[in-house]
Amino acid sequence: MNTFSVRILGDPVLRQQAKIIENIDGDLARLADAMIVAMHEAHGAGLAAPQVGVLKRMYTYDVGDGPHTLINPEIVESSGECIYSEGCLSLPGLAVDILRPEIVTVRGVDLDGNEVIFEGGDFMGRLIQHEIDHLDGVLLLDRLDPDERRAALKEFHRIAQAGGVQSTPSGVTEF
Ligand code: ZN
Numbered sequence: 001m002n003t004f005s006v007r008i009l010g011d012p013v014l015r016q017q018a019k020i021i022e023n024i025d026g027d028l029a030r031l032a033d034a035m036i037v038a039m040h041e042a043h044g045a046g047l048a049a050p051q052v053g054v055l056k057r058m059y060t061y062d063v064g065d066g067p068h069t070l071i072n073p074e075i076v077e078s079s080g081e082c083i084y085s086e087g088c089l090s091l092p093g094l095a096v097d098i099l100r101p102e103i104v105t106v107r108g109v110d111l112d113g114n115e116v117i118f119e120g121g122d123f124m125g126r127l128i129q130h131e132i133d134h135l136d137g138v139l140l141l142d143r144l145d146p147d148e149r150r151a152a153l154k155e156f157h158r159i160a161q162a163g164g165v166q167s168t169p170s171g172v173t174e175f
Contacts, residue, residue, distance in 0.1 A: 003034065003037065003038070004034055004035065004037075004038040004052035004053070005038065005052070006038060006042050006044075006047070006051050006052065006089045006090060007050070007051055007052065007053055007090060008090055008091075008092065009090055009091050009139065009141075009156060011053075011090075013050055013053050013055065014050055014051065014090055014134070014137065014139060015137045015139075016050065016055055016137050017055070017135075017136060017137050018048075018049060018050050018054075018055045018056055018057045018058075018134075018135040018136075018137075019055055019056060019057065020057055020072055021056050021057055021058060021071050021072055021109075024071060024109065024111060024112075024113045028056075028058070028071070028111070029111055031049070031054060031056070031058070032058070032060055032069040032111060034052070035047050035049065035052055035058075035059075035060045035069075036060050036062070036067040036069075038052055039060050039061075039062065039067070039089075040062070040067075042089050042174070043174070044089045044173075044174050044175055045061060045062060045063055045123075045127060045173045045174070045175055046059055046060065046061040046062075046127045046130065046131050046175040047059060047060050047061075047089065047131075047175070048131045048134030048135055048175075049135075050134050050135065050137070051089060051090055051134060057071065057072045057073065057135045058070065058071045058072070058073075058135075059073065059131035059132075059134070059135070061127055061131070061175075063123065063124065063127070068110075069110065069111050070106070070108040070109075070110070070116070070131075071108055071109040071110065071111070072108050072109055073106050073107070073108035073128065073131070073132055073135070074106065074107055074108065074132070075104045075105065075106055075128065075129070075132060076105050076106070076107050076117070077104065077105040078101035078103065078104040078105070079101060079102065079103050079104075080101060080102030080103055081099060081100065081101055081102055082099070082100070082102040083097050083098065083099050084097070084098060084100070084126050085097055085098075085171070085172055086098045086126060086130060086140055086172070086175070087172040087173060087174035087175070088130070088139065088140050088174055088175060089174045089175065090134075090139065091139065091140060091141070091152075091156055092159070092164065092165040092174070093155075093156070093159040093164075093165035094140070094152055094155060094156055094159070095172040096140050096141075096144060096148065096152050098140060098143050098144075099143075100125070100126065100129050100143075101125070101129070102121060102122070102125055103119060103120070103121040103125050104119070104120055104125050104128050104129060105117065105118070105119045105120075106118060106119075106120060106128045106132075123173070126175075127175055130175040131175060140152075141153065
Protein backbone atom coordinates (compact mmCIF):
# COMPACT_ATOMS: atom_id res chain seq x y z
CA MET A 1 0.00 0.00 0.00
CA ASN A 2 1.20 3.48 -0.75
CA THR A 3 1.88 5.56 2.27
CA PHE A 4 0.79 9.15 2.11
CA SER A 5 1.95 12.18 3.94
CA VAL A 6 -0.43 15.08 4.42
CA ARG A 7 0.22 18.05 2.13
CA ILE A 8 0.77 21.37 3.87
CA LEU A 9 -0.16 24.95 2.93
CA GLY A 10 2.02 26.04 0.02
CA ASP A 11 1.50 22.80 -1.92
CA PRO A 12 -0.42 23.84 -5.04
CA VAL A 13 -2.50 20.65 -5.05
CA LEU A 14 -4.44 22.02 -2.07
CA ARG A 15 -5.70 24.85 -4.27
CA GLN A 16 -7.08 22.79 -7.12
CA GLN A 17 -10.57 21.56 -7.82
CA ALA A 18 -10.94 17.82 -7.30
CA LYS A 19 -12.70 15.78 -10.02
CA ILE A 20 -15.90 13.77 -9.79
CA ILE A 21 -15.22 10.05 -9.34
CA GLU A 22 -16.71 7.97 -12.16
CA ASN A 23 -15.52 4.49 -11.22
CA ILE A 24 -15.72 2.91 -7.80
CA ASP A 25 -13.30 0.03 -8.05
CA GLY A 26 -10.52 -1.76 -6.22
CA ASP A 27 -8.08 1.07 -6.89
CA LEU A 28 -10.42 3.50 -5.22
CA ALA A 29 -10.87 1.18 -2.24
CA ARG A 30 -7.08 0.96 -1.90
CA LEU A 31 -6.83 4.74 -2.07
CA ALA A 32 -9.41 5.00 0.71
CA ASP A 33 -7.46 2.50 2.83
CA ALA A 34 -4.24 4.48 2.38
CA MET A 35 -6.03 7.73 3.22
CA ILE A 36 -7.44 6.20 6.40
CA VAL A 37 -3.93 5.16 7.46
CA ALA A 38 -2.62 8.68 6.81
CA MET A 39 -5.60 10.21 8.63
CA HIS A 40 -5.08 8.05 11.69
CA GLU A 41 -1.32 8.66 11.70
CA ALA A 42 -1.96 12.40 11.64
CA HIS A 43 -4.61 12.07 14.39
CA GLY A 44 -7.16 13.74 12.14
CA ALA A 45 -10.91 13.23 12.29
CA GLY A 46 -11.22 13.66 8.53
CA LEU A 47 -9.03 13.77 5.44
CA ALA A 48 -9.83 14.83 1.90
CA ALA A 49 -8.07 13.22 -1.09
CA PRO A 50 -6.40 16.49 -2.23
CA GLN A 51 -4.66 16.59 1.16
CA VAL A 52 -2.64 13.57 0.04
CA GLY A 53 -2.18 14.95 -3.47
CA VAL A 54 -5.05 13.12 -5.18
CA LEU A 55 -7.56 15.32 -7.01
CA LYS A 56 -10.61 13.11 -6.57
CA ARG A 57 -13.85 14.10 -4.84
CA MET A 58 -13.59 11.83 -1.83
CA TYR A 59 -12.89 12.08 1.86
CA THR A 60 -12.42 9.72 4.76
CA TYR A 61 -13.46 10.35 8.35
CA ASP A 62 -13.51 8.70 11.73
CA VAL A 63 -15.38 10.26 14.59
CA GLY A 64 -14.76 7.37 16.95
CA ASP A 65 -16.93 4.65 15.42
CA GLY A 66 -14.42 3.47 12.85
CA PRO A 67 -13.36 4.80 9.46
CA HIS A 68 -15.80 5.76 6.71
CA THR A 69 -15.38 7.01 3.15
CA LEU A 70 -17.67 9.36 1.27
CA ILE A 71 -17.41 9.71 -2.51
CA ASN A 72 -18.66 12.68 -4.57
CA PRO A 73 -20.17 14.38 -1.51
CA GLU A 74 -22.42 17.38 -1.93
CA ILE A 75 -24.38 19.45 0.52
CA VAL A 76 -28.04 19.43 -0.40
CA GLU A 77 -29.40 21.42 2.54
CA SER A 78 -28.03 23.62 5.30
CA SER A 79 -29.46 25.63 8.16
CA GLY A 80 -28.51 27.79 11.11
CA GLU A 81 -25.05 29.13 11.73
CA CYS A 82 -22.41 28.87 14.42
CA ILE A 83 -18.81 29.76 15.12
CA TYR A 84 -16.48 26.90 15.85
CA SER A 85 -12.74 26.72 16.49
CA GLU A 86 -11.51 24.67 13.55
CA GLY A 87 -8.15 23.09 12.80
CA CYS A 88 -6.76 21.63 9.58
CA LEU A 89 -4.14 18.93 9.04
CA SER A 90 -2.80 21.04 6.16
CA LEU A 91 -2.35 24.03 8.48
CA PRO A 92 -0.81 22.21 11.42
CA GLY A 93 -1.04 23.90 14.79
CA LEU A 94 -3.54 26.56 13.78
CA ALA A 95 -6.98 26.91 15.29
CA VAL A 96 -9.25 29.58 13.88
CA ASP A 97 -12.83 30.57 14.59
CA ILE A 98 -14.94 29.93 11.51
CA LEU A 99 -18.57 30.83 10.93
CA ARG A 100 -20.54 28.22 8.99
CA PRO A 101 -24.04 26.78 8.74
CA GLU A 102 -24.68 24.63 11.81
CA ILE A 103 -26.52 21.70 10.26
CA VAL A 104 -26.00 20.28 6.79
CA THR A 105 -27.41 17.38 4.85
CA VAL A 106 -24.84 15.65 2.67
CA ARG A 107 -25.40 13.25 -0.18
CA GLY A 108 -22.71 11.02 -1.61
CA VAL A 109 -21.82 7.45 -2.47
CA ASP A 110 -20.06 4.83 -0.36
CA LEU A 111 -17.37 2.39 -1.47
CA ASP A 112 -20.04 -0.17 -2.40
CA GLY A 113 -21.57 2.31 -4.81
CA ASN A 114 -24.66 2.89 -2.68
CA GLU A 115 -26.08 6.38 -2.34
CA VAL A 116 -25.91 7.69 1.20
CA ILE A 117 -27.59 10.76 2.58
CA PHE A 118 -27.40 12.00 6.15
CA GLU A 119 -27.62 15.06 8.31
CA GLY A 120 -24.65 16.34 10.28
CA GLY A 121 -24.84 18.94 13.01
CA ASP A 122 -22.24 20.33 15.37
CA PHE A 123 -18.98 18.41 14.91
CA MET A 124 -20.11 16.29 11.95
CA GLY A 125 -21.57 19.36 10.26
CA ARG A 126 -18.16 21.00 10.53
CA LEU A 127 -16.34 17.99 9.24
CA ILE A 128 -18.56 17.66 6.15
CA GLN A 129 -18.19 21.33 5.23
CA HIS A 130 -14.45 21.37 5.91
CA GLU A 131 -13.79 18.34 3.71
CA ILE A 132 -15.96 19.58 0.85
CA ASP A 133 -14.03 22.87 1.01
CA HIS A 134 -10.84 20.84 0.44
CA LEU A 135 -12.40 19.24 -2.65
CA ASP A 136 -12.96 22.76 -4.00
CA GLY A 137 -9.44 23.98 -3.18
CA VAL A 138 -10.69 26.10 -0.28
CA LEU A 139 -8.76 26.35 2.98
CA LEU A 140 -9.72 27.79 6.36
CA LEU A 141 -7.72 30.92 5.55
CA ASP A 142 -10.18 31.77 2.78
CA ARG A 143 -13.00 31.96 5.31
CA LEU A 144 -11.28 34.63 7.40
CA ASP A 145 -11.41 38.38 6.95
CA PRO A 146 -8.13 40.01 5.76
CA ASP A 147 -6.87 40.89 9.27
CA GLU A 148 -7.65 37.45 10.66
CA ARG A 149 -6.04 35.86 7.62
CA ARG A 150 -2.83 37.85 8.09
CA ALA A 151 -2.71 36.92 11.78
CA ALA A 152 -3.32 33.24 11.01
CA LEU A 153 -0.61 33.18 8.32
CA LYS A 154 1.84 34.84 10.68
CA GLU A 155 1.12 32.21 13.31
CA PHE A 156 1.45 29.43 10.72
CA HIS A 157 4.90 30.69 9.67
CA ARG A 158 5.95 31.20 13.29
CA ILE A 159 5.08 27.57 14.06
CA ALA A 160 6.88 26.35 10.92
CA GLN A 161 10.02 28.33 11.78
CA ALA A 162 9.96 26.98 15.31
CA GLY A 163 10.37 23.52 13.80
CA GLY A 164 6.75 22.55 13.37
CA VAL A 165 3.99 21.53 15.67
CA GLN A 166 4.77 19.79 18.91
CA SER A 167 1.14 19.31 19.82
CA THR A 168 -2.15 20.45 18.37
CA PRO A 169 -4.04 23.21 20.18
CA SER A 170 -5.94 21.61 23.02
CA GLY A 171 -9.55 20.85 22.35
CA VAL A 172 -9.20 21.48 18.62
CA THR A 173 -9.69 18.70 16.12
CA GLU A 174 -7.91 18.85 12.81
CA PHE A 175 -9.51 17.72 9.57
ZN1 ZN B 1 -8.34 20.57 6.45
